[in-house]
Amino acid sequence: xxxxxxxxxxxxxxxxxxxYFQNGQKDTTAVFDYFFRKLPFGNGYxxxxxxxxxxxxxxxxxxxxxxxxxxxxxxxxxxxxxxxSQFRFRGNIYSSxxxxxxxxxxxxxxxEATMIEAQLIETILLNLLNFQTLIATKASRIRLxxxxxxxxxxxxxxxQGPGGYYASRAAVIGGFNGTSNVIAGRDFNIPVAxxxxxxxxxxxxxxxxxxxxxxxxxxxxxxxxxxxxxTLKSGIPNAIIxxxxxxxxxxxxxxxxxxxxxLAYLAKQSRKMLNEAGLTYVxxxxxxxxxxxxxxxxLEQNAPIDTFGxxxxxxxxxxxxxxxxxxxLVESGGKPRLKISESxxxxxxxxxxxxxxxxxxxxxxxxxxxxxxxxxxxxxxxxDPKESLKSLNVSEYSLEALLQPxxxxxxxMEASRGLTQIAEYSKHRLASLxxxxxxxxxxxxxxxxxxxxxxxxxxxxxxxxxx
Amino acid sequence: xxxxxxxxxxxxxxxxxxxYFQNGQKDTTAVFDYFFRKLPFGNGYxxxxxxxxxxxxxxxxxxxxxxxxxxxxxxxxxxxxxxxSQFRFRGNIYSSxxxxxxxxxxxxxxxEATMIEAQLIETILLNLLNFQTLIATKASRIRLxxxxxxxxxxxxxxxQGPGGYYASRAAVIGGFNGTSNVIAGRDFNIPVAxxxxxxxxxxxxxxxxxxxxxxxxxxxxxxxxxxxxxTLKSGIPNAIIxxxxxxxxxxxxxxxxxxxxxLAYLAKQSRKMLNEAGLTYVxxxxxxxxxxxxxxxxLEQNAPIDTFGxxxxxxxxxxxxxxxxxxxLVESGGKPRLKISESxxxxxxxxxxxxxxxxxxxxxxxxxxxxxxxxxxxxxxxxDPKESLKSLNVSEYSLEALLQPxxxxxxxMEASRGLTQIAEYSKHRLASLxxxxxxxxxxxxxxxxxxxxxxxxxxxxxxxxxx
Numbered sequence: 001x002x003x004x005x006x007x008x009x010x011x012x013x014x015x016x017x018x019x020y021f022q023n024g025q026k027d028t029t030a031v032f033d034y035f036f037r038k039l040p041f042g043n044g045y046x047x048x049x050x051x052x053x054x055x056x057x058x059x060x061x062x063x064x065x066x067x068x069x070x071x072x073x074x075x076x077x078x079x080x081x082x083x084x085s086q087f088r089f090r091g092n093i094y095s096s097x098x099x100x101x102x103x104x105x106x107x108x109x110x111x112e113a114t115m116i117e118a119q120l121i122e123t124i125l126l127n128l129l130n131f132q133t134l135i136a137t138k139a140s141r142i143r144l145x146x147x148x149x150x151x152x153x154x155x156x157x158x159x160q161g162p163g164g165y166y167a168s169r170a171a172v173i174g175g176f177n178g179t180s181n182v183i184a185g186r187d188f189n190i191p192v193a194x195x196x197x198x199x200x201x202x203x204x205x206x207x208x209x210x211x212x213x214x215x216x217x218x219x220x221x222x223x224x225x226x227x228x229x230x231t232l233k234s235g236i237p238n239a240i241i242x243x244x245x246x247x248x249x250x251x252x253x254x255x256x257x258x259x260x261x262x263l264a265y266l267a268k269q270s271r272k273m274l275n276e277a278g279l280t281y282v283x284x285x286x287x288x289x290x291x292x293x294x295x296x297x298x299l300e301q302n303a304p305i306d307t308f309g310x311x312x313x314x315x316x317x318x319x320x321x322x323x324x325x326x327x328x329l330v331e332s333g334g335k336p337r338l339k340i341s342e343s344x345x346x347x348x349x350x351x352x353x354x355x356x357x358x359x360x361x362x363x364x365x366x367x368x369x370x371x372x373x374x375x376x377x378x379x380x381x382x383x384d385p386k387e388s389l390k391s392l393n394v395s396e397y398s399l400e401a402l403l404q405p406x407x408x409x410x411x412x413m414e415a416s417r418g419l420t421q422i423a424e425y426s427k428h429r430l431a432s433l434x435x436x437x438x439x440x441x442x443x444x445x446x447x448x449x450x451x452x453x454x455x456x457x458x459x460x461x462x463x464x465x466x467x
Numbered sequence: 468x469x470x471x472x473x474x475x476x477x478x479x480x481x482x483x484x485x486x487y488f489q490n491g492q493k494d495t496t497a498v499f500d501y502f503f504r505k506l507p508f509g510n511g512y513x514x515x516x517x518x519x520x521x522x523x524x525x526x527x528x529x530x531x532x533x534x535x536x537x538x539x540x541x542x543x544x545x546x547x548x549x550x551x552s553q554f555r556f557r558g559n560i561y562s563s564x565x566x567x568x569x570x571x572x573x574x575x576x577x578x579e580a581t582m583i584e585a586q587l588i589e590t591i592l593l594n595l596l597n598f599q600t601l602i603a604t605k606a607s608r609i610r611l612x613x614x615x616x617x618x619x620x621x622x623x624x625x626x627q628g629p630g631g632y633y634a635s636r637a638a639v640i641g642g643f644n645g646t647s648n649v650i651a652g653r654d655f656n657i658p659v660a661x662x663x664x665x666x667x668x669x670x671x672x673x674x675x676x677x678x679x680x681x682x683x684x685x686x687x688x689x690x691x692x693x694x695x696x697x698t699l700k701s702g703i704p705n706a707i708i709x710x711x712x713x714x715x716x717x718x719x720x721x722x723x724x725x726x727x728x729x730l731a732y733l734a735k736q737s738r739k740m741l742n743e744a745g746l747t748y749v750x751x752x753x754x755x756x757x758x759x760x761x762x763x764x765x766l767e768q769n770a771p772i773d774t775f776g777x778x779x780x781x782x783x784x785x786x787x788x789x790x791x792x793x794x795x796l797v798e799s800g801g802k803p804r805l806k807i808s809e810s811x812x813x814x815x816x817x818x819x820x821x822x823x824x825x826x827x828x829x830x831x832x833x834x835x836x837x838x839x840x841x842x843x844x845x846x847x848x849x850x851d852p853k854e855s856l857k858s859l860n861v862s863e864y865s866l867e868a869l870l871q872p873x874x875x876x877x878x879x880m881e882a883s884r885g886l887t888q889i890a891e892y893s894k895h896r897l898a899s900l901x902x903x904x905x906x907x908x909x910x911x912x913x914x915x916x917x918x919x920x921x922x923x924x925x926x927x928x929x930x931x932x933x934x
Contacts, residue, residue, distance in 0.1 A: 003650075010623060010647040012661030019667075019684035030670065070653040075687070115670060122664075126624035127631060156477060157593035158789040163630030164594060180477040183470075186537040194479030197589075199796035200486075202804045203497065203582060217486035220542070229807065229932075260808065316788030322625040322779045329666035337669045340696065341727065465696075 004057045006087060007067045009123040014071070017116040018080045026083070030115040031331035031352055033107040034125060037345070040134055040320040044443025045433060047140045047426055048108055049173045050132030051098035053166065054125055055412050058089045061121065090410035091117050094403040096355075098417065099173050099426030101433050102133075105385060105448045106355045106369050108325075110403060115332060122327045130325040131163060132170040134317040138292075139174025140430065142310060144438060145296045150307030152193050153179040154287055155315030167315035173423050180309075188419045195223035195257045195285065207234055211242045215253070219246065223255040223285060226270070231261060236270050240277045255283035255306070263288065264303040271304040285309060291318065296440070338461045345386045349450060350461055356399035365432055366397060368447040373454050382449030388459075392449060471524045473554060474534045476590040481538065484583040485547045493550070497582040498798035498819055500574040501592060504812070507601055507787040511910025512900060514607045514893055515575055516640045517599030518565035520633065521592055522879050525556045528588065557877035558584050561870040563822070565884065566640050566893030568900050569600075572852060572915045573822045573836050575792075577870060582799060589794045597792040598630060599637040601784040605759075606641025607897065609777060611905060612763045617774030619660050620646040621754055622782030634782035640890050647776075655886045662690035662724045662752065674701055678709045682720070686713065690722040690752060693737070698728060703737050707744040722750035722773070730755065731770040738771040752776060758785065763907070805928045812853045816917060817928055823866035832899055835914040836869070837861060840921050849916025855926075859916060 020026055039046055063071070063084045072081050091113025102108050109129070111118050142151060153171040156164040156179075168184035178191035185192035196214055204210035207229055215222045224242065226235025236256065243253035256274070258266050263286045274282050286298070287309035295308055312318065328348045329337045336350035352374040358366050370382040378399070384390035406413050436444035450458070487493055506513055530538070530551045539548050558580025569575050576596070578585050609618060620638040623631040623646075635651035645658035652659035663681055671677035674696055682689045691709065693702025703723065710720035723741070725733050730753045741749050753765070754776035762775055779785065795815045796804045803817035819841040825833050837849040845866070851857035873880055903911035917925070 005650065007649040007653055008623075009649050010621070010661055011649050011652070011659040012647065012663055014649065015661055015685050015688075016663055016667045016681075019681055022684050023680050028670070030666075032666070067653065074659070119664070119666070123624050127626060127628060130625055131628040154477070156475075157590050157794075158597055158791075159594060160627035160630030160783065160788070161594060161598040161633040163627030166628040180479065182474040182476050182478050182481065182537075183472065185478070186474055186534065192478040192541070194477055194482055196479055196483055197586070198806055199497075199499070199586070199799075199804075200483045202796050202806060203495070203799040213490050214483075214486055217489050218482050221482075312789045312791075316627065316783075318788045319786060321627070321783030321785045321788050324625075327624075329669050332666075332670040337666075339665055339669060 004061070004124065005067050006061050006063045006084070006120060007070070008127075009120055013119045013122060014076065016119055018076060020116050021080050021083055022077070026114065026116055028115045028333050030113060030118045030329060032111045032118050032122070032327050033330050033348070033353070034109040034111070034129060034325060034327050035105060035107050036323050036325040037104050038324050039104060040137055040317065040323055041141055042441070043137055043141055044437040044439060045101040045103060045446065046133055046323070047136035047174050047430070048096050048098055048100050048102045048133055049136035049170045050129040050166070051095055051109070051406070052416055052422070053132070054128045055093070055407055056416065057124060057128070058121060058407065059410065059412060061089050063087055087120070088410055089113065089117050089121055091407070092405060092409065093407040095406045096402050097404070097425065099422040100402070100429050103369060103446045103448050106371050107353055107403065110353065112352070126325055126327055128166070130323040132166050132173070133325065134320065134323040135167045135170035135315065136174035136426070138314055138317050139171040139176050142292045142295060142314065143175030145292050145299065145440065146308060147299070149305065150285070151176045152307060152309045153181065153311075153314055154309040155311040156181045158312040159315040164315055169419060171314060172419055173426050175423070175427065190419065193221070196225045198225065198228050201225060201228040208238045208241060211238050212245070215242050215246055219249070219251040221254050222246070223257055224253070225259060226256045227258055227260045231258065231266050232269050232273070236273045240274065240279060243279045243282060244277070253279065253282050255285050257285040257287065257309070259286070259288050263305070264298050264301040267298075267303040267305050283307060287311065289313070336457065336461055338458070338465055340462065340465055347462065349385060349454065350458060351454065353403070353454070355402040357402055358394055358397040358399065360397060363398070365434060367434055367437060367444065368392070368394070368449065369402070370394060370399070370449050370451060371454060372451040373457065376451055376453060379451045381452050383452065383455045385448070385450050392447065471528070471591065472534050473528050473530045473551075473587060474537070475594075476587055480586045480589060481543065483586055485543060487583050488547050488550055489544070493581065493583055495582045495800050497580060497585045497796060499578045499585050499589070499794050500797050500815070500820070501576040501578070501596060501792060501794050502572060502574050503790050503792040504571050505791050506571060507604055507784065507790055508608055509908070510604055510608055511904040511906060512568040512570060512604075512913065513600055513790070514603035514641050514897070515563050515565055515567050515569045515600055516603035516637045517596040517633070518562055518576070518873070519883055519889070520599070521595045522560070522874055523883065524591060524595065525588060525874065526877065526879060528556050530554055554587070555877055556580065556584050556588055558874070559872060559876065560874040562873045563869050564871070564892065566889040567869070567896050570836060570913045570915050573838050574820055574870065577820065579819070593792055593794055595633070597790040599633050599640070600792065601787065601790040602634045602637035602782065603641035603893070605781055605784050606638040606643050609759045609762060609781065610642030612759050612766065612907065613775060614766070616772065617752070618643045619774060619776045620648065620778075620781055621776040622778040623648045625779040626782040631782055636886060638781060639886055640893050642890070642894065657886065660688070663692045665692060665695050668692060668695040675705045675708060678705050679712070682709050682713055686716070686718040688721050689713070690724055691720070692726060693723045694725055694727045698725065698733050699736050699740070703740045706749075707741065707746060710746045710749055711744070720746065720749050722752050724752040724754065724776070726754050730772070731765050731768040734765075734770040734772050750774060754778070756780070803924065803928055805925070805932055807929065807932055814929065816852060816921065817925060818921065820870070820921070822869040824869055825861055825864040825866065827864060830865070832901060833864060834901060834904060834911065835859070835861070835916065837866075837916050837918060838921060839918040840924065843918055843920060846918045848919050850919065850922045852915070852917050859914065
């Protein structure tokens with residue numbers, strides 16, 4: 001039904017590729033930067049996600065028979081179709097590590113390939129990285145307000161079609177503990193979790209019978225949905241009956257779930273009733289249109305909630321439906337290239353580059369990334385790429401090179417990283433980021449600058465173009 | 468990488484299915500309604516989309532080996548796994564026709580199946596229908612402001628991962644003419660279109676050389692991107708040179724594209740310059756963060772634009788990332804079921820049902836759908852399902868039955884409808900909807916009511932539940 005064949009691209013990529021091919025430019029090399037301009041959700045950082053999926057796609061990217069027939073019928077010339085039938089991505093990719101905290105303006109990833117290869121992968125690269133980075137960032141915001149409490153992704157039913165598959169993965173990178181999404185659980189080794197639906201309770205003649213049936217069938221992970229009739233008058237009392245019956249059978253009721261009403265009030269009352277019945281170990285889960293703002297409010301009210309199930313607002317990245325990541329040519333045929341614009345903030349940064357993260361002598365991050373020419377290994381100053389008079393002396397700081405080769409000549413440099421490993425790395429990187437960049441409202445702005453050499457190269461090129 | 472095996476579901480569907488299975492309820496029948504509560508975008512109607520994809524998925528839905536092994540490792544019991552290995556969807560589906568205008572509260576589709584079947588398909592049904600209906604509705608809003616001008620979907624790069632595949636399809640149902648998305652074009656027979664990227668222009672030493680190369684390679688659909696350096700001083704003059712050269716070669720420049728700056732001003736100036744050069748036939752396309760509001764504004768300024776390329780805001784349904792469609796149990800084991808709630812507006816409507824669209828003696832729609840028991844064929848009054856005192860005499864109107872069987876015993880009733888046919892049907896249905904429901908701001912509210920018999924059944928059941 002859906003595959004990632006090489007026609008998962010925009011038509012103009014093929015049109016341009018055809019022209020390069022016919023013009024004898026099929027081996028012309030190019031370098032493209034992937035970066036974004038604006039952080040989503042008013043957040044102070046983004047969590048980079050989607051890289052493993054991209055690398056897997058690129059290693060296997062082909063035009064299959066169906067594609068080639070289709071393109072032939074679309075009027076692409078025979079010799080170009082023949083070329084496409086042999087198409088493989090054989091380029092190099094330098095990238096930030098998946099799960100790292102990343103910031104606007106600086107390249108998150110750089111592609112070196114032939115012009116044709118680089119263009120043909122643009123759309124799928126943007127499609128996969130923009131979306132997963134968006135959702136991992138949303139998940140991370142939610143994780144920061146939820147503390148150590150459980151966070152489950154319940155979003156598949158409201159996700160943007162099969163986008164939900166990757167949303168569940170990205171949520172884990174951003175700090176979620178599990179998902180209701182079984183196919184994502186299967187493929188990404190994410191813990192899957194769930195409770196019961198109202199329909200289950202409704203399908204029995206009464207609530208207690210439905211609870212008993214569920215407890216009998218699923219004694220090890222029995223979470224009862226208590227709001228079908230009346231949470232405090234029926235749901236919780238029936239859950240207590242079943243919890244007590246489970247104790248007699250040597251089992252333990254795992255939890256109850258609240259899905260409507262005033263969650264803070266109901267959680268408090270439910271906790272009290274469960275505790276009074278000796279069921280102090282029964283966890284309270286809540287769901288219903290949650291997001292980081294609602295969770296923050298619930299916790300500020302000291303609602304005794306153990307687990308949050310987050311759906312629509314997580315998996316669609318509400319209210320920011322897309323990360324504005326772009327893919328810009330910075331070198332072709334061995335020459336640096338610039339995209340000029342009326343607005344200084346939209347002028348690209350040419351050349352093969354490196355990005356360094358700066359830390360002080362104690363090993364603490366100072367809140368700055370510096371973009372340099374790739375061969376630079378030390379820098380004295382960094383300059384604001386948008387306001388040419390702003391600069392910072394950085395000669396005293398230690399540099400961590402962020403862009404590392406992850407694919408050379410179309411082959412991955414190392415085996416696929418598992419999701420748990422990526423999520424752990426992300427947690428560690430986020431922990432190292434000073435608190436002011438993680439502030440919920442109005443976070444401090446992380447500095448991104450360019451080296452003196454790169455600034456000069458860019459200005460020289462800009463002057464040449466303007467002439 | 469991604470498939471629609473039966474694990475494309477939520478974990479609780481499997482947990483509930485296991486309990487039904489072990490409890491001897493595997494053949495218990497159920498009826499579920501699919502409906503939504505709120506129209507997106509402040510629009511007066513929604514365009515129903517995604518049905519064909521759903522039916523295709525349901526006909527082929529299986530737990531494959533990978534799924535079964537995974538579920539075994541997840542601790543599901545052996546006999547249940549064996550049952551799942553034979554699982555097929557063998558239920559019935561009654562549905563509105565894909566492309567129709569649909570409204571809140573009334574069932575858009577009804578599923579009759581075993582409880583297990585009906586639960587296992589819930590997630591994928593919601594996932595496919597909610598998203599495509601959202602995007603088709605967004606596309607329809609854009610179509611209504613754009614009149615007969617060309618509308619192209621350029622969104623794949625900013626789509627929510629593979630959600631973009633279905634977004635391109637849904638956009639056509641809502642009235643778009645084509646897409647840049649090649650794989651969607653291939654699979655859904657959508658006209659694909661595109662121009663060139665800035666990177667193409669940048670990769671040549673000068674703009675004119677890049678335009679000439681493109682015109683040579685793509686003489687039949689050559690649309691030149693004119694804003695890489697300076698639209699009016701460089702882009703348009705160079706496009707005119709190439710347009711004139713193409714005339715000499717017996718070809719025609721198809722168009723130019725503006726992707727930045729003041730689109731209204733630049734379109735007017737570009738049109739003037741092209742016309743003065745005798746290139747009156749060259750079309751003007753624009754792109755850059757368009758949505759229905761920007762397009763409306765451009766046209767109110769009489770910007771001479773022929774084609775709009777719409778990306779992010781279309782394919783992500785900005786600012787509404789999800790349709791709130793739900794799937795509620797209305798009958799099980801042959802008995803009507805009700806989901807009660809504190810809020811009358813959230814109480815479900817029990818029973819197998821029909822939905823009639825009302826028209827007057829001249830065949831004009833009166834702006835009302837009536838929900839009835841399935842066997843009712845005539846109705847006297849319809850009643851507001853939320854405000855029990857509001858009712859309307861409808862005895863004089865003609866009734867069109869909207870819910871038709873599209874799948875019986877797991878088999879489709881007719882061959883797949885092509886996308887062009889669905890889009891044509893949608894256009895026809897939208898044309899029949901009175902103008903006040905299509906108003907851009909504050910559209911009139913379409914009435915949805917329930918029949919007297921259904922009202923009585925619902926009230927009786929509610930009283931029984933409340934006792």
